[in-house]
Amino acid sequence: MSSLKNKMPEQSPQVRRHNFDEVALGYGADIAKLEAARCLQCKTAPCRKGCPVEVDIPRFIKEIKGGHFDAAIETIKKKNNLPAVCGRVCPQEDQCEKFCVLGKKGEPVGIGRLERFAADYALQQNHEEQNLKATEQLGNVAVIGAGPASLTAAGDLAGMGYKVTVFEALHAPGGVLMYGIPEFRLPKDIVRKEIAALKDLGVEMVVNAVIGKIFTIDELLADKGYDAVFIGTGAGLPHFMEIPGENFNGVYSANEFLTRVNLMKAYKFPQTGTPVQVGKAVAVIGGGNVAMDSARTALRLGAEKVYIVYRRSEEELPARAEELEHAIEEGVDFCLLTAPVRVCGDEHGWVTAIECIKMELGEPDASGRRAPIPIPDSNYNLEVDTVVMAIGQGPNPLVQGTTPGLHVNKRGNIAADDHGMTSKEGVFAGGDIVTGAATVILAMGAGKKAAAKIHEYVQNKRA
Amino acid sequence: MYTVTKIEELSPGVKAFVIKAPLIAHKCQPGQFVILRIDEDGERIPLTIADFNREAGTINLIFQEVGRTSRQLGTLCTGETILDVAGPLGQATHIKQFGTVVCIGGGIGVAPVYPIARAYKEAGNKVISIIGARNADLLILEKEMAAVSDTLYITTDDGSKGCKGLVINPLQELIADREKIALVMAIGPVIMMRGVADVTRPYGIPTIVSLNPIMVDGTGMCGGCRVSVANQNKFACVDGPEFNAHEVDFDGLMTRQRIYREHEKMEHRFEGGCSCHR
Numbered sequence: 001m002s003s004l005k006n007k008m009p010e011q012s013p014q015v016r017r018h019n020f021d022e023v024a025l026g027y028g029a030d031i032a033k034l035e036a037a038r039c040l041q042c043k044t045a046p047c048r049k050g051c052p053v054e055v056d057i058p059r060f061i062k063e064i065k066g067g068h069f070d071a072a073i074e075t076i077k078k079k080n081n082l083p084a085v086c087g088r089v090c091p092q093e094d095q096c097e098k099f100c101v102l103g104k105k106g107e108p109v110g111i112g113r114l115e116r117f118a119a120d121y122a123l124q125q126n127h128e129e130q131n132l133k134a135t136e137q138l139g140n141v142a143v144i145g146a147g148p149a150s151l152t153a154a155g156d157l158a159g160m161g162y163k164v165t166v167f168e169a170l171h172a173p174g175g176v177l178m179y180g181i182p183e184f185r186l187p188k189d190i191v192r193k194e195i196a197a198l199k200d201l202g203v204e205m206v207v208n209a210v211i212g213k214i215f216t217i218d219e220l221l222a223d224k225g226y227d228a229v230f231i232g233t234g235a236g237l238p239h240f241m242e243i244p245g246e247n248f249n250g251v252y253s254a255n256e257f258l259t260r261v262n263l264m265k266a267y268k269f270p271q272t273g274t275p276v277q278v279g280k281a282v283a284v285i286g287g288g289n290v291a292m293d294s295a296r297t298a299l300r301l302g303a304e305k306v307y308i309v310y311r312r313s314e315e316e317l318p319a320r321a322e323e324l325e326h327a328i329e330e331g332v333d334f335c336l337l338t339a340p341v342r343v344c345g346d347e348h349g350w351v352t353a354i355e356c357i358k359m360e361l362g363e364p365d366a367s368g369r370r371a372p373i374p375i376p377d378s379n380y381n382l383e384v385d386t387v388v389m390a391i392g393q394g395p396n397p398l399v400q401g402t403t404p405g406l407h408v409n410k411r412g413n414i415a416a417d418d419h420g421m422t423s424k425e426g427v428f429a430g431g432d433i434v435t436g437a438a439t440v441i442l443a444m445g446a447g448k449k450a451a452a453k454i455h456e457y458v459q460n461k462r463a
Numbered sequence: 464m465y466t467v468t469k470i471e472e473l474s475p476g477v478k479a480f481v482i483k484a485p486l487i488a489h490k491c492q493p494g495q496f497v498i499l500r501i502d503e504d505g506e507r508i509p510l511t512i513a514d515f516n517r518e519a520g521t522i523n524l525i526f527q528e529v530g531r532t533s534r535q536l537g538t539l540c541t542g543e544t545i546l547d548v549a550g551p552l553g554q555a556t557h558i559k560q561f562g563t564v565v566c567i568g569g570g571i572g573v574a575p576v577y578p579i580a581r582a583y584k585e586a587g588n589k590v591i592s593i594i595g596a597r598n599a600d601l602l603i604l605e606k607e608m609a610a611v612s613d614t615l616y617i618t619t620d621d622g623s624k625g626c627k628g629l630v631i632n633p634l635q636e637l638i639a640d641r642e643k644i645a646l647v648m649a650i651g652p653v654i655m656m657r658g659v660a661d662v663t664r665p666y667g668i669p670t671i672v673s674l675n676p677i678m679v680d681g682t683g684m685c686g687g688c689r690v691s692v693a694n695q696n697k698f699a700c701v702d703g704p705e706f707n708a709h710e711v712d713f714d715g716l717m718t719r720q721r722i723y724r725e726h727e728k729m730e731h732r733f734e735g736g737c738s739c740h741r
Contacts, residue, residue: 169682171500171507171547179684208549210682214486236684240696247691247715249722256685264506264679273506273532274679275726349718396683398701 003106006035008113013329017299020183020267023326024088027110029069032117036065038102039109046099047111052445053152055079057096057111064114073122076115081155081198082148082444084123084190085177087116090441091320123193138162139227139458142220144211144399147175148440149431150232151198152447153454158201160455165226167209169398172263175234177440179263180255182293184300185323188262212398217406221426227458228426230450231414232443235432236396240389241285245343250277250351254290254390261297279385281305283354285340286390287312292323294388295332306332307382311339311359311372335382337361339372343387353381393437403427411436420450426461428454464544465499468521473603474596476528477571478537479513485520487512487550493578494556494673494705497522498681500547501535508532509678509700511575511650512551522548525574525603531730552681553704556671558582562645563589565637566612567630567659569651570596573604575673576650581611583648589613591642593633595651599624631658644668649708653717660708670708674699676719690716 009025010016016023027035039061047057056075063072076083092098092112100108138161143150146168154164172178177191199205211217211233220226238253240246257276260266264274282298284291287310298306308327310317313336317324328334335356342355358378365371395412407415407423413434420428430446432438469481487497496511508530514523528537539545556579564583568576573594584590592612596602597620609615616633617625626632630651637644647670649659656672663670676688676699683701690699691712697703 169549170680171549179680208547209486210549210552213551214490236682238684238686240686240689247689247696247719249718253686256679256687259679259685265504268504269726270730272504273730275723275730277722277726349715349721398682 002038003102005038005107005110005113006031008110013326013331016184017296017330020300022187023184026120027113027117029067029117029121032064032114033067035110035114036061039065040101042101046101047096047109050095050097050099051079052095052441053079053448055096055115060118061109061111061114064118069118069121070125072118076118079448080115080444081152082194083115084119084194085148085186086441086444087112087114087119088186088190089181089439091439093321095441120190123190138455139462140165140225141228141230141454141458142167142224142226143230143232144217145169145175145231145233145433146173146195146205147232147234147431147443148177149234149433149443149447149450150175150230151195152444153230153232153428153430153451154203154447155198155201156448156451157454158198158203160451162455162458163202163204165204165206167211167215168205168207169210170263171207173205173207175232179259180290180293182258182262182297184296185293210398212402217399217403217424217427227461228428228454230420230447230454231399231422231427231429231433232431232447233396233399233433234443235393235437237394238389239392239394241340241391243340243342245345245351246389248343248345248351249349250279250385251343251387251389254284254286254294254388255393257294257388258290258297261301267301276301277386278303279351281307281384282386282388283307283309283335283340283382283384284388284390285309286392287317287319288390288392289319289323291388291390292319292327292332294390296327296330298386298388299330299332303386305384307335307384308332309335309338309340309354309356309382311337312369313337313361316369337372339374340387341379344381351385351387353383354387355379356382393432395433395436399433418449419453420446421453426457428457464546465548466544467539467541470539470541473525474601476537477525477601477603478528479523479525479574480536480539481521481523482545482548483520484522484548484550487548488515488517488520488522491515491522491551492555493558493582494575495551495553496681496704497524497548497550498552498678499524499536499545499549501532501539502546505535505546506532507547507679507681509552509675509681511673511675511704512578513574514578525571527571530727549681553700554702556582556648556705558586560587563591563643565634565644565647566590566592567634567647567649567651567655568592568594568604568608569630569649569655570601571603572649572651572655573602573608576648577604577607577611579648580608584611588645591637592616593618593630595619595625595630595655597621629658630655631662634659634662638662638666638668646671647708648672653713653720656708656711657713660711660713664709671705672708672711673704674706674711674716675704676716677722690719
């Protein structure tokens with residue numbers, strides 16, 4: 001048996017840097033069975049403790065090994081409503097695969113790749129509508145936002161027999177899966193299919209519904225007949241650096257840049273109506289997955305030079321190893337230990353450069369990482385005509401600001417316990433709106449726990 | 464889907480749509496806006512709510528056919544639909560009894576001023592309105608504004624209606640005549656709003672303007688609509704759209720409104736004709 005994972009076919013870097021098609025192409029059935037055969041089927045299943053939604057990993061892998069792909073996806077779907085998404089964007093190396101026994105001497109089982117295989121297999125089968133719609137109505141739940149936390153809570157609650165209505169502010173459900181993560185990493189068609197599966201479960205999706213404006217939380221509970229509300233509105237408020245020149249034309253928040261391209265399909269402009277301004281040289285500020293997504297998107301939009309500007313060193317880069325590797329392969333340049341101090345512009349208000357300062361690493365700071373310290377007189381200009389700020393997002397304040405009695409912390413995140421309970425009766429919250437910007441799967445885990453608690457709350461209330 | 468139930472051409476290239484949107488009509492307040500997207504490939508554009516009818520469940524939008532989306536919108540016929548309308552967005556106008564309020568609307572800006580002027584009037588204010596346009600043909604909502612104003616001044620650039628000149632001229636005269644003005648509300652082209660701010664600043668007259676920068680989501684998510692107010696970045700979609708005119712960086716706003724000038728030229732070449740008669 002090989003000590004390495006079976007490789008997943010990919011588009012070559014030279015080809016893919018010019019298109020928005022998916023980079024990783026997925027396992028075929030034969031390779032999937034081979035990879036599944038690597039699993040030792042440990043009785044203790046250490047991999048499961050790394051999964052925030054507790055998928056029965058050994059069981060679904062065993063089904064794939066035996067060629068029972070339908071049974072595999074059924075096993076996954078018991079715990080995970082968005083397997084095709086998770087198989088693509090979960091940081092498995094820090095979760096399930098981190099605990100795989102095979103990882104001690106070689107590479108762990110490609111759990112994420114197998115999950116993706118099973119999910120894609122199911123999506124291709126054109127399942128007849130599974131009639132899981134509850135015969136008995138356990139109650140009504142409103143879910144605010146339609147990102148990973150909300151969709152998971154909605155799916156779980158609908159599965160239990162609740163009537164669930166999801167209110168989404170944008171014109172399409174999916175949240176960050178639609179507006180943030182690029183097509184080449186997570187095809188929007190996949191997201192739409194996963195959402196369609198939730199609709200089959202009976203979940204109602206209301207788009208263009210900005211809660212806090214069209215209804216308040218209190219109105220949903222008091223007037224609209226909902227027994228409980230789940231808030232999963234995410235980290236939707238972009239941070240800027242507060243340095244001079246940030247309002248020059250050509251400076252984007254990563255949120256705006258990615259939303260224009262992903263949700264609004266600016267890469268097809270002028271066939272589509274939304275433009276995006278990408279010059280010859282682009283600087284992306286930040287080192288996380290959002291920064292990698294922005295840099296790789298800029299390449300695909302025709303930028304000749306794309307720089308990642310990050311104030312710490314490669315070791316501290318928060319992006320997933322796979323994303324970093326893909327960005328390097330595609331030709332993104334890395335300006336590490338570098339921080340922008342000013343955006344320079346011309347007399348017409350357009351970006352011409354960013355003034356950067358070199359950094360060195362000092363003692364560990366509050367985050368546990370070594371703190372970057374500016375090196376005096378090391379300033380230089382990096383000539384670019386587009387700048388994307390990918391330095392993080394805060395919580396969107398629309399719901400909190402219109403919900404009396406809902407406590408928030410200093411950063412504006414909703415205060416909630418491990419089960420999503422907030423300070424307000426009947427109101428639950430989970431995902432980035434509670435934790436600050438994190439990963440898709442952590443948000444899904446929060447949605448799952450909240451769904452269980454909502455069930456308990458509603459049944460107690462009705463009893 | 465949101466159905467267009469009535470269309471009126473107010474002046475050449477300026478149309479008023481009545482749109483069935485019961486939830487928005489139920490909640491909206493003067494000063495708020497919606498974001499609409501005509502079809503699957505369309506962009507999201509903000510439009511201020513020009514009026515609303517809660518009983519009928521309708522909102523009114525008034526727009527000038529100047530960009531790709533507004534021109535496409537102008538091709539819709541009664542009974543046709545708009546795919547997405549989200550709102551009401553932004554903060555509502557702060558309405559109370561101030562005393563004498565001067566409401567100024569320039570060009571298409573008269574449309575959003577109208578429900579605000581009406582609300583001021585209903586709150587017991589003395590409302591003096593000044594509306595202006597390039598010429599008499601382009602002047603909109605004259606009757607409506609007259610109905611909610613104690614006094615209405617009209618200006619046109621060419622003198623074809625009312626006084627020849629700019630909307631700031633009657634404002635300057637009011638100030639010179641020692642009219643006790645408690646508040647000025649001005650909506651129109653950025654250059655006009657900047658002019659109004661310059662007139663009232665030396666007198667310390669509180670002045671509010673409503674800004675219309677480029678937006679995508681309209682819910683605070685993209686930051687594209689950021690504008691410097693009192694040297695701090697504000698998001699027009701959630702913090703505004705109304706701001707203290709004396710604190711707004713109008714020059715920065717004008718620069719940011721030009722971001723897609725080159726793209727607009729590309730679009731012009733790409734655009735086809737009217738969709739409903741194709």
